[in-house]
Amino acid sequence: MASASAALGAGELVAAVFNASASPILSVGSFVIDLTPAFLKSAVIAAFGTGDKPFLIVVLLAVVLVAGALAGILQVRRPPLGVVLVVLLGVLSAAAAVTRTGATPVDAAPSIVAVVIGGSMLARLGGRSVTAGRREFLRGAAVTAVLGVVGGAAARALSAGQRGTQQAIATVRLPTPTATAAPPAAADSFDVPGITPLVTPNADFYRIDIALSPPALDPAAWRLEVTGEVEHPFALTYRELSALPMHESPTTLMCVSNEVGGELNGTAVWLGTSIRDLLARAVPKAGADMVLSSGADGFSASTPLSVLQDAGRDSLLAVGMNGEPLPQLHGFPVRMVVPGLYGYVSATKWLTRLEVTRFDEKAAYWTTRGYSAQAPVKLSSRIDRPQNGARAGMVTVAGVAWAQHTGVSRVQLQIDGGPWRDCELAGDWSVDVWRQWRFRWQAERGAHTLRVRATDAKGLVQTSSVQGEVPNGATGLHTVQVAIT
Incomplete structure (x- = not known):
């Protein structure tokens, strides 16, 4: 268990320097989320709500410690089987890291470092458990475990990507809207203690997505591709997108995992540009009926093309939320907001791609996991x-x-x-x-x-x-x- 702690601390520290999303725990956690069947996902969200991700991380940490204990037993009784188990776990973690959307071979580095540290410490402590005295062995194990915890804490403090994203958000100046949303009238809300407010503060807005750690995107390097079955595919930078006409739109978002009477919903005044206008620029081809939107976290959503082209529906690529730049947890730098559809078919965060296609040709992330391809919000x-x-x-x-x-x-x-x-x-x-x-x-x-x-x-x-x-x-x-x- 001490060796597992040291391995995790080293892996997290390397990931913090290069790419936080490549950490061994987050990589394996994302892999687990991808494999989770719909019924189990709904059960976990029903039980833990927006605490589903901390719950998964705690479970994974516990699994790693149990695996470490098993490796220790094997290493003492039948060496080098303990080290072999550590290597196998490292290979699984590395594979999970390099197969994520947008990953590179370098993303395997944190898992490789974790294997080297964990395996070497396991071999060393396994030998000392036989040759050293009890007190000396326990002292070495304790020091190893503490170093792992310190490494994990340092990783959180030094995470360059997360820190850089927060700094980027702090420097963003939202575009001046060409049209502002009329504020709610006094009659639009009741002064009743305990009632849901008309607008949800950003800090209280629900968050349900597949990202254990929100993608750390640099707006200067961000690009949006509009592609697929269109006459004129194009790409936009964050600066180019921000220069487009922007307007405010109050919209309530709904998660499909919301049980009856649940609180996985929230309202914000979003600032963004019209998706309809972007699609008109691309000119969808005849026969296309769906837009597959993709995010940097590996998520995708299938939205009916007719909904996004509806002149009476305010579908946006949002850059602002309640008068502030889009928070990292809610999709910075750009996310989709589509009224009337559940989020899993419309509200892609950390958006990077809009592909015009057809429902009979492409499937979105949750569609392949038992959910409907189309999902209007229910009364x-x-x-x-x-x-x-x-x-x-x-x-x-x-x-x-x-x-x-x-x-x-x-x-x-x-x-x-x-x-x-x-x-x-x-x-x-x-x-x-x-x-x-x-x-x-x-x-x-x-x-x-x-x-x-x-x-x-x-x-x-x-x-x-x-x-x-x-x-x-x-x-x-x-x-x-x-x-x-």
Whole structure:
């Protein structure tokens, strides 16, 4: 285990200097994510939410330590089988690193260094466990383990790519928008404690993606390719993209992994340029019906070409979020924002490529893992408050509802299986943004069951039929149990 710690620390330190995403843990973790079936992915996200990545890293660290313990036993009892196991694990890690999108042979270096350090320390400590005294052996093992931890900590502090990206973000000056979003009116939100705010602060915005560590992209070197079945393929630099007409657009984004009543969604005022205009410049060929967008993390999304060409839908290549440059965690320097579609078919972060193609020719990242190729956001609603322990008397029940790109016309609340009662709606800031609702309830002491449903602007009532997140989004009515005291 001490040798495994030293190996990891050395590998992480080398990765921090050259390429943080090539670290042994992140490389293997990304490989595991790629192999994860849809049902298991949904289960992990349901259990851990945006903590899914820290959970995976902790699990991988535990696996490495267990593998280290096994290697130690083998090395003492049947040398050099312990070192052979370390080499095999290193080969797996190196292979995972060099097969990632955009990887180079140099990305194998952290894994190779980890193998050399781990194998040599294992051989050394394995020998000392036989020849040295107990105290001397434990002292050597402890020093080795501490050096590994120190190396890992130093790697986090010295990560050149991450540090450089943060510095680049700090120097970005957002383009002046040609059109700004009208701020929400006072009537567009309720002053109710605990209700979801109309706009989500950047620090609170959900993050679900396949990148264990967000790609560290230099905007000066960034390029976007617009290619595929088009008459005029072209590429843009970050400076050229920033010089295009930019406008603001308030839009709520939804993750397909959001369970009914979940919080894997958020609203921001995005600053970006029209994807429709870029596609018009490229001139898609007849028969094309899909745009396959790709990110630097290896993710891809299949978006209907007709949606991106829809003049009534504000699909953007975003560079700004709530008045700030796009944060690294949310796709810096450029990401896609498409109203009305779940993120896995539209919201590619760290965007590098738009390929015009056809659904019958290409498949996106999650489409090959059991999810639908097309996935409009489903009509849904959520109860935010009250919490257990609310006092009897007049209680405000409140939450949000969404029918993206259509709009919400009605929200109703059911209490203890009784009749559906109409709720008060806040103003409709945008059909692409969730809408707040509230209901004043004369609550009595005891346990109560609250259930909510929404109706969209076309008259569609939210279904009570229960479906999981796979293959294209969860359905059902959000139901909560509350205890009134």
